[in-house]
Structures are given as structure tokens and as C-alpha cells.
Amino acid sequence: MTGVHLGMPAFPAFPGAAREAVRDEVLRANLRNATHTIRDKRARAVAELADWDRLRAAGKAVKDHTLRHLDRYLLQLEAAVTAAGGTVHWAADADEANRIVTDLVRATGEREIVKVKSMATQEIGLNEALEAAGIAAYETDLAELIVQLGHDRPSHILVPAIHRNRAEIRDIFRAEMGNWGRPAPEPLDDDPRELAEAARLHLREKFLRAKVAVSGANFMVAETGTLVVFESEGNGRMCLTLPETLISVVGIEKVVPTFRDLEIFLQTLPRSSTAERMNPYTTMWTGLGPSRGANGDGPSAFHLVLLDNGRTDTLADETGRQALRCIRCSACLNVCPVYERAGGHAYGSVYPGPIGAILSPQLRGTGSAIDASLPYASTLCGACYEVCPVAIDIPEVLVHLRERVAQGGPVTRDGIRVRIRPAHGHTAERAAMRAARLLLDHPGALRAGERLLARARRLAPRRLPGPGRAWTDSRELPSVPAESFRDWWARERGNPQ
Numbered sequence: 001m002t003g004v005h006l007g008m009p010a011f012p013a014f015p016g017a018a019r020e021a022v023r024d025e026v027l028r029a030n031l032r033n034a035t036h037t038i039r040d041k042r043a044r045a046v047a048e049l050a051d052w053d054r055l056r057a058a059g060k061a062v063k064d065h066t067l068r069h070l071d072r073y074l075l076q077l078e079a080a081v082t083a084a085g086g087t088v089h090w091a092a093d094a095d096e097a098n099r100i101v102t103d104l105v106r107a108t109g110e111r112e113i114v115k116v117k118s119m120a121t122q123e124i125g126l127n128e129a130l131e132a133a134g135i136a137a138y139e140t141d142l143a144e145l146i147v148q149l150g151h152d153r154p155s156h157i158l159v160p161a162i163h164r165n166r167a168e169i170r171d172i173f174r175a176e177m178g179n180w181g182r183p184a185p186e187p188l189d190d191d192p193r194e195l196a197e198a199a200r201l202h203l204r205e206k207f208l209r210a211k212v213a214v215s216g217a218n219f220m221v222a223e224t225g226t227l228v229v230f231e232s233e234g235n236g237r238m239c240l241t242l243p244e245t246l247i248s249v250v251g252i253e254k255v256v257p258t259f260r261d262l263e264i265f266l267q268t269l270p271r272s273s274t275a276e277r278m279n280p281y282t283t284m285w286t287g288l289g290p291s292r293g294a295n296g297d298g299p300s301a302f303h304l305v306l307l308d309n310g311r312t313d314t315l316a317d318e319t320g321r322q323a324l325r326c327i328r329c330s331a332c333l334n335v336c337p338v339y340e341r342a343g344g345h346a347y348g349s350v351y352p353g354p355i356g357a358i359l360s361p362q363l364r365g366t367g368s369a370i371d372a373s374l375p376y377a378s379t380l381c382g383a384c385y386e387v388c389p390v391a392i393d394i395p396e397v398l399v400h401l402r403e404r405v406a407q408g409g410p411v412t413r414d415g416i417r418v419r420i421r422p423a424h425g426h427t428a429e430r431a432a433m434r435a436a437r438l439l440l441d442h443p444g445a446l447r448a449g450e451r452l453l454a455r456a457r458r459l460a461p462r463r464l465p466g467p468g469r470a471w472t473d474s475r476e477l478p479s480v481p482a483e484s485f486r487d488w489w490a491r492e493r494g495n496p497q
């Protein structure tokens with residue numbers, strides 16, 4: 001398939017990429033700390049709303065209705081944006097979208113742009129396309145800045161640098177900021193406030209110099225032609241208001257019919273993503289609007305590039321189309337046991353985690369090794385479905401895509417044989433099961449073993465020896481409790497053992 005970029009072409013199949021990632025203990029620790037913190041905060045924020053289930057059902061209904069009548073709402077959106085002084089462009093694929101944006105920037109005579117964090121522009125590889133045309137694109141979202149300065153790839157939808165800890169970020173700032181503009185202040189510690197201040201100073205000069213900005217959008221309102229960006233830092237608002245020309249690249253599934261529909265997503269998106277009741281910055285603009293343009297605030301030219309890039313094909317699949325309801329909150333990533341261990345890079349796409357496992361193979365097709373393996377990158381535990389604010393049944397789509405891969409045969413378009421093998425083979429598993437059976441058949445031995453282990457818990461190894469080593473290469477052994485469950489039960493309930 002040509003024209004579909006999604007960030008990382010020719011990527012190895014998920015099992016191979018994940019195998020490398022799970023061996024990295026620092027990465028696993030960074031991911032575990034970050035995802036557990038966010039998921040716990042989200043659960044508390046969601047529990048505050050008594051009508052969460054109704055909000056979730058309403059979000060699903062609005063998105064389903066819009067997708068069913070997508071042609072009508074897109075035309076309504078185009079008319080509203082045009083009436084408000086904007087220009088609408090239609091891009092069938094990544095190549096066409098990149099060509100449109102590059103030509104628009106060239107027409108301004110500028111050689112650099114600032115960017116609001118945008119999944120759609122990452123999906124089409126816009127930065128690389130602009131670079132090839134001699135145009136520098138500067139990311140202004142803090143996490144995206146870390147990724148760009150570190151010559152890295154995003155690994156999370158909401159927190160693209162989630163795989164980096166503070167010390168790593170400090171080192172990146174020290175080494176790279178000077179190559180892109182204002183250097184990091186010296187000395188620079190890994191204190192979050194110092195890091196944020198370094199980024200603020202570095203970005204401020206870019207905001208004040210930029211004449212062109214490129215953004216995405218979280219939502220587009222068909223009835224008014226309004227685009228909406230949710231963000232936490234205010235950097236997006238700088239991009240959306242300071243430059244003279246604003247170009248927004250947005251997937252066609254981001255449209256909602258009416259302004260009132262935003263009421264639902266203004267409640268569900270912040271709580272699901274950053275666990276906030278309301279995100280700090282919500283910017284809305286309608287074409288050039290009455291106060292925007294040459295005689296008022298904001299840009300004097302606005303272009304909206306509507307991106308298909310596989311979305312119409314996805315819409316044609318009755319089971320798979322629910323993936324287009326996604327509002328990119330990333331809640332499904334933060335609860336996924338596979339994502340927590342493998343990290344985002346293993347998914348070979350700008351869309352990692354459970355949503356990436358169903359979206360990328362639909363936007364790109366299942367012809368490559370990575371896309372044929374993504375539907376298997378899941379335990380089907382269903383945690384992603386439970387937290388999804390638009391009730392996307394990700395396990396259902398995963399199974400559906402597995403069928404598609406199986407029917408398509410195991411050999412990819414490139415002649416690569418796709419094999420999904422268990423990580424440690426069947427022999428070790430059989431041996432472990434035999435040992436477990438032996439112990440469970442002899443409760444006395446099990447009890448004695450538990451007590452011995454509890455007493456000697458300080459000596460418990462962090463890794464298993466022999467064949468078990470492969471298992472602990474990619475996992476932490478659970479710590480041994482001071483008291484076995486049986487002893488706790490006997491103490492609490494007085495049941496003699």
C-alpha cells in the first residue's frame with residue numbers, strides 16, 4: 001500500500017521487537033511507574049462522576065452516528081470552514097497530505113514551522129517530508145520536544161517520552177538543545193521545574209519567530225466549522241494564535257455533528273487521558289473568525305487538510321470500524337499488561353498499545369510482518385475495553401483481525417513468514433506444570449516450603465537460575481511475603497493448620 005506512513009515502515013514483527021524491549025529493565029521500570037500512576041489517577045477521576053456510564057454510552061452513540069453519516073458531516077464541515085474564511089483541502093493518503101502542506105509552507109516563503117502535538121502529522125511522516133523539502137519543523141509539546149531532541153520515536157499517545165526518566169531528559173537537553181536553538185541553561189539538574197524552565201526558554205524564541213504553524217485537532221464541529229485542541233501546557237495555544245498561517249491536518253473521523261456534542265467529550269477526554277476534571281487549555285477556532293486575521297488576533301490564513309489515509313477502508317469493515325471512534329485518550333495503553341512490558345516502540349507505529357494493535361493493521365492492511373503480528377499483541381484480558389470512554393470493544397476487533405490474518409495466510413506481501421511463537425517454548429512450560437502438580441498433590445510439603453521461603457525471603461533471588469532465567473530476563477520475580485497465606489488465614493480466622 002502506498003502513501004500510508006504511520007511513522008515506521010519496514011518494522012520487525014511484534015514478538016521480535018517486544019523481546020528486545022522486555023529485556024530493558026530501565027525501560028520496564030519507567031513504564032511501570034508511569035502507567036500505574038496515570039491509571040490510578042484516572043480511576044479516581046472517573047469515579048467522581050455518577051453518570052460516567054451514560055457519558056460513555058453517549059460518546060459512543062455520537063461517534064457511531066457521525067461515522068454512519070460521515071459523508072454528509074464532512075461536506076457540512078467544509079462549507080462551514082469555508083464560510084468562516086478558511087480553505088479546506090482533501091488528502092486521500094499520506095503522500096498527498098504531505099504534498100499539500102509542503103506546498104502551503106513553500107507559498108509563504110518560510111523555511112521553518114512550529115508544531116502543535118499531532119498524531120495525524122506523525123502518522124503521515126510530515127516532519128520527514130518537510131525536512132526533505134528543506135523546511136525545519138519544531139515540535140513544541142514538551143514530550144514531543146524530548147523525542148525530537150533525542151532523535152527518538154514516540155512510545156505513547158499522550159506522553160510520547162514516557163520511556164524516558166528525568167535523568168535521561170536532562171542529558172538530552174544538555175546535549176541537544178544547542179543544536180536546535182537556545183542551549184539548555186547551565187548547570188541543569190533533573191528537577192522537573194528546572195527541566196520545564198529549560199524547555200520554556202528554548203521554545204519561547206521559536207514561538208516568537210515562527211510565521212507558520214501546523215496542528216492537528218481533537219474534534220471538528222460540522223455545524224460551525226470549529227476545530228478544538230485539548231492540551232495541558234499552553235504551548236499549543238501559542239502555536240494556534242501567534243503565527244500568521246495555521247495549517248491543521250486532521251483525520252476525517254474527528255468530526256462531530258454539533259457544538260453541543262462537545263459537552264460529552266469535554267468531560268470524558270480529560271478524565272481518561274490526564275485524569276483531570278478539565279484540561280488546562282482548550283482552544284477552539286472557527287476559520288479566521290471575527291477576531292482572527294489581519295485586523296484582529298490570530299492567523300490571517302487558515303488551511304484545513306482532511307486526511308483519509310486508510311480511514312474509508314476501515315469504515316467499510318463492520319466490526320473494525322469501531323476503532324474510528326477513538327478519541328486518543330490513551331487510557332487503554334495505561335492498563336494494558338502487554339504495553340506495560342513491551343513499551344510503545346514494539347508496535348511499529350505512532351499508534352501503540354491496544355488501540356494501535358487494531359488501528360494500524362486496518363489503516364495499513366495486514367500485509368507486512370508487523371501488521372500481521374499486531375492483532376496477536378494482546379492477552380485479550382479486556383482491560384482496554386473496560387476503560388475506553390467510547391466503549392471500543394478492542395478484544396472483539398483483535399479476534400476479528402486475527403481471522404483476517406489467518407485467512408490471508410502466514411506469508412506477507414514481502415515474502416516474510418509470520419510466526420507467532422510462545423516466548424519460552426513448550427518444554428519449560430510442561431516442566432513447570434509437572435512441578436506445580438507435584439507440590440499441589442502434597443499440601444504438607446507445600447506448607448513447609450512456603451514457611452521456609454518466608455523465613456529465607458531476604459535470600460530470594462531476583463532471577464531464576466537455569467532454564468527459568470529466560471523468564472526472569474523480562475520480568476521481575478514477585479517479592480516473597482513475610483507470612484504465607486495459610487499462616488495469615490490461620491492467624492486471622494483461627495483455623496489450625
Ligand code: SF4
Pocket residue numbers: 272325326327328329330331332333355384387388389390391392
Ligand atoms: S481506544 Fe478508547 S481507551 Fe484507547 S485511546 Fe482510543 S478512546 Fe482511549
